Amino acid sequence: MATDLSSASTEVTAKAKPAGANDTKASRREVKVPKGTRDFDPLQMAIREKVFGIVTGVFKRHGGVALDTPVFELKETLMGKYGEDSKLIYDLADQGGELSSLRYDLTVPFARYLATKKLTSMRRYHIAKVYRRDNPARGRYREFYQCDFDIAGQYESMVPDFEILKVLAEILDKLNIGDYEVKLNHRRLLDGMLELCGVPAEKFRTICSAIDKLDKLAWEDVRKEMVLDKGLTEDVADKIGSLVKMRGKPMELLDELMKEDSPFCGNAASQQALAELKQLFTFMDVGKCINRFVFDLSLARGLDYYTGVIFEAVFTGTVKMGSIAAGGRYDDLVGMFSGVQVPSVGMSLGIERVFAIMEGQAGQLTVRKTQTQVLVLGIGKSLWNVAIGIASELWELEIATEFRCVAPGKIKKQLSDASEKDGIPWVVLVGQDELNQGIVKLRDMAAKQEEEVRRDNLAADLQSRICACAALKGLTI
Amino acid sequence: MATDLSSAAGPNDTRASRRGVKVPKGTRDFDPLQMAIREKVFGIVTGVFKRHGGVALDTPVFELKETLMGKYGEDSRLIYDLADQGGELSSLRYDLTVPFARYLATKKLTSMRRYHIAKVYRRDNTGRGRFREFYQCDFDIAGQYESMVPDFEILKVLTEILDKLNIGDYEVKLNHRRLLDGMLELCGVPAEKFRTICSAIDKLDKLAWEDVRKEMVLDKGLTEDVADKIGNLVKMRGKPMELLDELMKEDSPIHGNAASQQSSAWPQLLHGCDI
Numbered sequence: 156m157a158t159d160l161s162s163a164s165t166e167v168t169a170k171a172k173p174a175g176a177n178d179t180k181a182s183r184r185e186v187k188v189p190k191g192t193r194d195f196d197p198l199q200m201a202i203r204e205k206v207f208g209i210v211t212g213v214f215k216r217h218g219g220v221a222l223d224t225p226v227f228e229l230k231e232t233l234m235g236k237y238g239e240d241s242k243l244i245y246d247l248a249d250q251g252g253e254l255s256s257l258r259y260d261l262t263v264p265f266a267r268y269l270a271t272k273k274l275t276s277m278r279r280y281h282i283a284k285v286y287r288r289d290n291p292a293r294g295r296y297r298e299f300y301q302c303d304f305d306i307a308g309q310y311e312s313m314v315p316d317f318e319i320l321k322v323l324a325e326i327l328d329k330l331n332i333g334d335y336e337v338k339l340n341h342r343r344l345l346d347g348m349l350e351l352c353g354v355p356a357e358k359f360r361t362i363c364s365a366i367d368k369l370d371k372l373a374w375e376d377v378r379k380e381m382v383l384d385k386g387l388t389e390d391v392a393d394k395i396g397s398l399v400k401m402r403g404k405p406m407e408l409l410d411e412l413m414k415e416d417s418p419f420c421g422n423a424a425s426q427q428a429l430a431e432l433k434q435l436f437t438f439m440d441v442g443k444c445i446n447r448f449v450f451d452l453s454l455a456r457g458l459d460y461y462t463g464v465i466f467e468a469v470f471t472g473t474v475k476m477g478s479i480a481a482g483g484r485y486d487d488l489v490g491m492f493s494g495v496q497v498p499s500v501g502m503s504l505g506i507e508r509v510f511a512i513m514e515g516q517a518g519q520l521t522v523r524k525t526q527t528q529v530l531v532l533g534i535g536k537s538l539w540n541v542a543i544g545i546a547s548e549l550w551e552l553e554i555a556t557e558f559r560c561v562a563p564g565k566i567k568k569q570l571s572d573a574s575e576k577d578g579i580p581w582v583v584l585v586g587q588d589e590l591n592q593g594i595v596k597l598r599d600m601a602a603k604q605e606e607e608v609r610r611d612n613l614a615a616d617l618q619s620r621i622c623a624c625a626a627l628k629g630l631t632i
Numbered sequence: 633m634a635t636d637l638s639s640a641a642g643p644n645d646t647r648a649s650r651r652g653v654k655v656p657k658g659t660r661d662f663d664p665l666q667m668a669i670r671e672k673v674f675g676i677v678t679g680v681f682k683r684h685g686g687v688a689l690d691t692p693v694f695e696l697k698e699t700l701m702g703k704y705g706e707d708s709r710l711i712y713d714l715a716d717q718g719g720e721l722s723s724l725r726y727d728l729t730v731p732f733a734r735y736l737a738t739k740k741l742t743s744m745r746r747y748h749i750a751k752v753y754r755r756d757n758t759g760r761g762r763f764r765e766f767y768q769c770d771f772d773i774a775g776q777y778e779s780m781v782p783d784f785e786i787l788k789v790l791t792e793i794l795d796k797l798n799i800g801d802y803e804v805k806l807n808h809r810r811l812l813d814g815m816l817e818l819c820g821v822p823a824e825k826f827r828t829i830c831s832a833i834d835k836l837d838k839l840a841w842e843d844v845r846k847e848m849v850l851d852k853g854l855t856e857d858v859a860d861k862i863g864n865l866v867k868m869r870g871k872p873m874e875l876l877d878e879l880m881k882e883d884s885p886i887h888g889n890a891a892s893q894q895s896s897a898w899p900q901l902l903h904g905c906d907i
Contacts, residue, residue, distance in 0.1 A: 195690040245717070247713070
């Protein structure tokens with residue numbers, strides 16, 4: 156797998172050295188990443204690793220298995236799945252092979268995987284980047300991470316739906332980045348609601364689309380759109396208005412809606428949905444995750460492939476950042492690939508927003524770029540062999556170690572960088588004097604103490620000190 | 633984030649359900665067992681990288697086309713391009729080294745010790761275990777340091793990883809570009825043929841010397857005499873310190889050749905490895 160850079164130098168230098176006609180142009184112009192994409196620098200990677208650790212922990216504790224799929228799918232796999240958003244799909248160039256496109260989400264690849272492997276059940280998580288040719292001006296990336304957890308298969312009604320919501324709540328609690336609320340609704344309830352308000356069936360989608368805007372627009376504007384653009388009568392629009400404003404604690408609102416005088420009484424689709432929600436809320440209550448949830452009749456969510464429960468999580472803190480997670484039940488998707496229906500329910504976490512919040516908090520967190528435990532400092536530039544010898548003993552014991560030799564005048568800066576910039580807890584100082592005496596100086600950077608340690612005992616000594624520190628902090632190395 | 637699926641069945645529905653639903657040629661899904669293995673392997677590899685002070689880096693899966701142009705010689709034809717959909721032209725990354733160099737330039741950094749574990753993309757022939765989408769794990773040290781110290785550390789990292797992966801005996805072959813240059817020079821190869829002759833020498837791990845010699849003489853225009861001189865030298869291999877001592881003797885064929893002497897820094901490198 157060695158990269159054969161036949162024309163360019165294999166040395167990595169500060170500036171890329173392209174061979175060829177665009178040399179001077181490149182060095183004059185800034186070297187960029189494509190629009191809407193970004194590099195993750197080491198600090199961002201450290202945050203990312205921490206977040207993924209939390210998220211994966213919850214997924215695994217709920218019996219999830221990991222899955223990974225190719226970054227691009229056959230074009231025909233993605234066609235016809237995303238409605239109007241299909242124009243945002245990145246295509247690969249036609250270079251003579253099969254036409255392919257970069258994946259737009261992780262749900263369609265999951266459905267394709269189930270069909271490819273002819274599976275009828277699976278509980279999988281998938282953390283990976285997806286690609287959308289969206290408008291970067293709106294603070295949206297074109298390449299961004301999603302963390303998905305889905306349960307596919309035929310189970311007792313509402314049990315997997317409950318578990319998805321439980322996983323969502325656990326993750327948002329453990330990420331601990333602020334107060335949040337999860338809005339809940341049900342596709343069939345919306346269908347039933349539109350039906351009893353008098354909306355013609357062929358307008359259901361477009362009216363749901365309008366309702367979906369209520370999180371950004373005022374009711375008056377949405378009402379206007381329904382009447383003027385979408386051709387509803389004012390009467391029908393008003394009926395919708397009186398229903399979609401209903402929101403409240405799940406059990407309480409549910410009980411309201413199931414009363415004999417409720418507008419939903421007698422509407423078959425609504426009754427079925429309400430029965431399912433009752434079951435779901437009962438599970439959530441027993442499963443201790445009902446607190447952050449709000450039953451909200453205005454939640455519509457670009458509905459087209461959802462067939463049951465739908466939900467969306469938003470932060471309620473001072474920073475309004477839009478939704479951070481969403482999902483629902485989608486029973487008909489897998490069948491589009493394989494002809495065999497595999498009912499599924501899942502969630503997708505918009506982890507980039509979580510990164511952004513944590514990066515903003517980074518000053519308060521202690522996230523180190525490296526995990527180096529020991530810096531071996533040779534005093535005087537002729538001691539490389541000595542420094543390497545010590546480092547090798549430490550690596551053998553799997554102790555994270557960096558080494559360098561510097562002139563005596565530079566020691567002070569090395570020490571202050573080690574503790575302030577890099578957070579390295581131990582420094583081993585060795586100069587010719589120490590060598591002659593068979594010792595090294597060991598500095599505990601946190602305690603600001605230095606002592607002499609025998610050279611031939613150094614590795615074992617450091618190992619026990621590091622273990623002791625870790626035990627104090629309740630960590631494993 | 634929610635996927636808006638059109639509810640109407642599309643025209644390709646029944647075809648899809650009749651035909652097996654596939655991934656693109658040369659790509660594959662990782663099923664849960666493969667993912668568990670992968671997680672274990674990445675854990676081992678990342679552990680070594682981190683213990684050597686490596687920091688993680690990630691770059692976009694595609695770069696601007698101009699970033700990748702002119703870096704891969706003949707292999708450029710294997711690069712996946714994104715379609716021209718009205719924006720900047722981009723291509724999927726071919727390796728992780730060019731993106732690293734581009735990152736250093738973007739951030740105007742003059743040193744960095746980074747690791748990067750990610751998939752790369754090559755429109756290569758598939759079959760015999762070759763994929764078009766596959767993982768690479770890279771560790772690079774960029775910057776001006778004491779001669780041979782980072783080179784030593786890269787090799788140390790490599791051996792630590794191969795040891796910890798514990799999947800069998802292995803050997804690491806070592807050489808030096810300038811030594812090769814010097815060797816070809818004193819064998820009498822014209823400078824403009826250096827690259828193409830190196831290319832031929834590179835095939836010695838798959839072909840017998842007779843075949844490579846034939847290629848050098850018949851296809852690449854060397855005299856038999858020159859080819860034989862090359863043959864004498866390239867067959868040399870042995871324990872690092874021992875062969876090095878041989879080559880540094882006064883009666884060694886490379887003695888007195890300037891380019892080869894540059895690799896006299898080698899004693900330091902090898903001594904470091906010895907430790």
